[in-house]
Amino acid sequence: MIAESVDVAVIGAGPAGMAAATAVAHAGLSVVLLDEQSTLGGQIYRSIAHTDDERVALLGPDYAAGAAIAAAVSESNVRHEAGAQVWLVSRDREIHYTQCGRSKSLAARHLVLATGAMERPFPIPGWTTPGVMTAGAAQILLKASGTVPRHPVVLAGCGPLLYLLAWQYLRAGVPIRAVVETTVLADRMRAARHWTSALLGWRDLMKGVNLLRALRIARVPVYRGASDLRIEGEQAVTGLTFTAGNKRQHVEAELVLLHQGVVPNTQISWSLQASHRWDIDQLCWVPNRNDVFELDVPDVFVVGDGGGIAGAKAATAQGRICGLEIVRRHGKIDIVEFNRSVRRLRAEHAGHLHIRPFLDALYRPSDRARIPADDVLVCRCEEVTAGAIRESVALGCVGPNQAKAFNRCGMGPCQGRLCGLTVSEIIAQERQVSPEVVGYYRIRAPIKPLTLGQLAGAAECVQ
Incomplete structure (x- = not known):
């Protein structure tokens, strides 16, 4: 039998997972927060609790906002299991994971998946050449250790992260040779249909405007409407070739950072055989959830970008709503207080989604790029x-x-x-x-690689 049982297990210590865990812990329920990283924060707030003030200022106010969420977890009775790599989750909420090379397991009455997003594949000629990274990977190095490139970089693709990283690199003193954007006029026209809704999220719009202004002030070359991207170089990157302005362009570089948005990390929800659908707006698979973010697998919830890309603030609201629902099921909250709190959180959540249709339309990757x-x-x-x-x-x-x-x-x-x-x-x-007709891979355990020794240890855990 499983060695340990808890009221709630949360997988993923990003904004959604931290918010859900904190909401549950405040009601006195036992909660374990599992995460692969060594510190709280997920990808968006990576290392937020251990980052010095100088780097926090460099990364910007959106990153700094994670400090309060992480502090709330640290001050609660949430048990944070860092460096925990989950490799099996069953439909009856048994979780097997490795930590420090040892196999461990636990059972939960409720399971919250807050696994976040991962970068969309960007398969272009030469994308496996040494000297090519994703923009997300480059930003992880910046957040985790302040590591930045020594040589001028080229950023290519589409999506808000591309411009955010360019802005952060400028502040860190990294020379940017060019930004090669694949967004075309048709994308802008499609996004314009959502302009009214986007204006309700005007603060997010202004953030984007300020990022573009910073690039313009720094005189960073920006190529728009680029297509037919190709990484040049055999043993190492020598540059990026593409078509823009009806002519073939070439930019020399030793490091090219690719990005065309993020998609939900659905490996665990697929492994649970939960139902998924193809999102035609975000061009990815998303799990089907009800209004409290529960899957069609009883007592299993998905919150945050793992259930559809919506951003860190929306993820936090989802985590809190989910946490309160679990507390309600345990009879630990007055129904009047529950309804009032959830109503407020739903309004907050809806406000964070105003700009999403605009962004999904503007930064929709082209068929040729996907x-x-x-x-x-x-x-x-x-x-x-x-x-x-x-x-x-x-x-x-x-x-x-x-x-x-x-x-x-x-x-x-x-x-x-x-x-x-x-x-x-x-x-x-x-x-x-x-793609709805074609389907996706059948995901089975182990979800992450593990050694035979760890597998044998897992057998001992349940004896």
Whole structure:
């Protein structure tokens, strides 16, 4: 049997997870907060509790806002299990994880998944060349240790993070050779339809305007409407080639940072066999949830960007609503107080979503940026190209799971995290159907790689 039982287990210590854990703990319930990182904060607030004032100022006020949320966790009776890598979650809420090389397990009456987002794959020619990173990975280095590039960088793609990182790099003294934006006129026209709603989120709009102004003042070259991106260099990056302004452009660089938005990290919700749907606005899979963010798996909730990209503030509101719902189910809150608090949080949550349709339309990655040409590597773990996947479809492959038998795509250590979306979309395009019809990989434990010794230790945990 499982060694330990708790009222609530929360997986993920970002804004949503911290908010949910704190709300539950304040009601006196036992709660364990599991996270792979060594400190609270998730990706958005990474290392917030241990970052010096100078770096907090460099990263900006949105990052600084995480300090209060992390402090609330530290001051509560939440048990924070840092460095915990979850590798199995069952439908009856048994959790197996490794920590410091040891296998551990626990059972929870309620489970909250707050696994956040991951960067969308950006498969272009040369994207596996040394000297190519994602913008998110570069920002993690900046947040965690203040590490910045020594050489001029090129940032390419689309999405708010691209401009935020450029602004942070300017403040850190990093020379930016160019920003190559893939957003085109059609994207701006599509976004304009949501202008009225976006104006209700005018503070977020002004943040974007200020980021663009900073680049202009610093005279950073910005290429708009770029397409056909290609990383140059064999053993290492030498530059980025692309089409912009109806002509082929080339920018020399030793480091290229790619980004085209973020998507929900749904590995655990898929492994639970919860139902998911294809979001046609965000072009990704999202789990189906009710109005308190519960899955169709009883007593399992998904809060934050793991349930659909909405941002850190919306994630915090979702975490608090979910936490209060769990408290209500335990009879630890007066129903009048519950209704009043949830009503306020729902209004707050709705306010944070005003700008989302505008952003989803403006930074919608193009088909060519998401669905690569035949010679481009899609599955980095097993070195499977887009062409090989198309050949599988021609031979009768109808979905990602069947593709594994044809060419092993998605069978590497990342379990399809880096290729899953791309594989689904390639197959859907070839079959001329929606990704909803094609489906996604069947995710099974172990969700994360573990050694045979750790697996044997897990067996001992449940004896």
